[in-house]
Amino acid sequence: MPDDPRTPATHDIGGLARFHCTPVEHDEAPPDGFGKRVDALRQVLAQKKLMTVDELRRGIESIPEGEYFDLGYYERWLRSIAALMVEKGHVGPEVLR
Amino acid sequence: MAAPPRPESLALLDRLVAALEAKGIVTEAEIADRQSNTDKASPETGARMVARAWTDPTYRALLLSDGRAAAEAMGVSMAGAPPLGVLENTPARHHLVVCTLCSCYPRAVLGYPPGWYKSFAYRSRAVREPRVVLAEWGVSLPDSVEVRVVDSTADYRWMVLPMRPAGTDGWDEARLAALVTRDAMVGVAVPRAG
Numbered sequence: 001m002p003d004d005p006r007t008p009a010t011h012d013i014g015g016l017a018r019f020h021c022t023p024v025e026h027d028e029a030p031p032d033g034f035g036k037r038v039d040a041l042r043q044v045l046a047q048k049k050l051m052t053v054d055e056l057r058r059g060i061e062s063i064p065e066g067e068y069f070d071l072g073y074y075e076r077w078l079r080s081i082a083a084l085m086v087e088k089g090h091v092g093p094e095v096l097r
Numbered sequence: 098m099a100a101p102p103r104p105e106s107l108a109l110l111d112r113l114v115a116a117l118e119a120k121g122i123v124t125e126a127e128i129a130d131r132q133s134n135t136d137k138a139s140p141e142t143g144a145r146m147v148a149r150a151w152t153d154p155t156y157r158a159l160l161l162s163d164g165r166a167a168a169e170a171m172g173v174s175m176a177g178a179p180p181l182g183v184l185e186n187t188p189a190r191h192h193l194v195v196c197t198l199c200s201c202y203p204r205a206v207l208g209y210p211p212g213w214y215k216s217f218a219y220r221s222r223a224v225r226e227p228r229v230v231l232a233e234w235g236v237s238l239p240d241s242v243e244v245r246v247v248d249s250t251a252d253y254r255w256m257v258l259p260m261r262p263a264g265t266d267g268w269d270e271a272r273l274a275a276l277v278t279r280d281a282m283v284g285v286a287v288p289r290a291g
Binding site: 013016018019023025026027030035038039043044046052053073074078079082092095096097 | 100101102103106107109110112113114116117120122123127128129131132135136177195197198199200201209211212213215216217218219220221222223224225226230233248251
């Protein structure tokens with residue numbers, strides 16, 4: 001069964017045919033220092049009730065497809081967190097530059 | 098292996114943290130503290146829970162009814178973590194955990210999710226052809242075993258209670274825990290003795 005062409009390539013991908021026959025790469029590397037710091041920042045902001053996991057994902061899903069695939073996993077998180085903090089008025093838009 | 102972050106991402110992170118700090122919203126110490134706590138979480142915690150459930154029927158009942166309470170009973174802080182559901186593998190049913198939308202994972206008891214758990218291939222294929230994915234991990238299940246795939250979400254996390262392997266009668270908890278891998282608690286592997 002072919003995929004619905006309206007389904008974005010980046011997000012709700014459970015069951016999509018386009019990944020059939022793509023072996024799962026057994027990448028075991030832990031996050032690097034940058035990734036761990038982004039992750040810790042997200043947890044601190046969540047603990048302070050300034051953002052939720054759903055908001056994080058909405059921000060990640062909003063990254064245009066062309067850029068999405070060029071960004072690393074925690075780079076996407078950071079883009080989402082920064083955009084959320086600006087959107088909620090916690091920091092100024094100059095952070096995004 | 099993931100590519101290192103680009104310089105502009107490192108700069109964005111520094112600008113964001115500095116701006117949040119200037120507003121009194123976060124401190125570097127809070128971030129460092131959180132990172133060090135997160136680094137301490139590892140699959141050994143989940144493995145200890147599984148081994149205890151294999152030897153202690155009361156704990157097993159708690160684990161299957163309230164994973165969060167069972168984790169806390171082992172000294173794990175579940176503050177801020179969503180509920181934890183624990184799924185029992187049986188001779189008739191095998192469970193496989195995936196997060197199709199992103200990478201939701203019971204981090205308090207298993208640590209950081211591995212790269213493959215976050216991959217497009219795993220997320221899309223685990224729900225469509227779980228037996229083929231399992232075979233890639235060297236797990237082949239007879240057709241008589243039902244495979245149930247569960248989706249971990251932002252609001253509810255899952256882990257698997259694997260079956261205790263044969264040939265482990267009389268083993269103590271520490272010896273049993275050493276058999277329980279992260280992959281077995283995600284459902285892509287099955288523990289074996291020896």
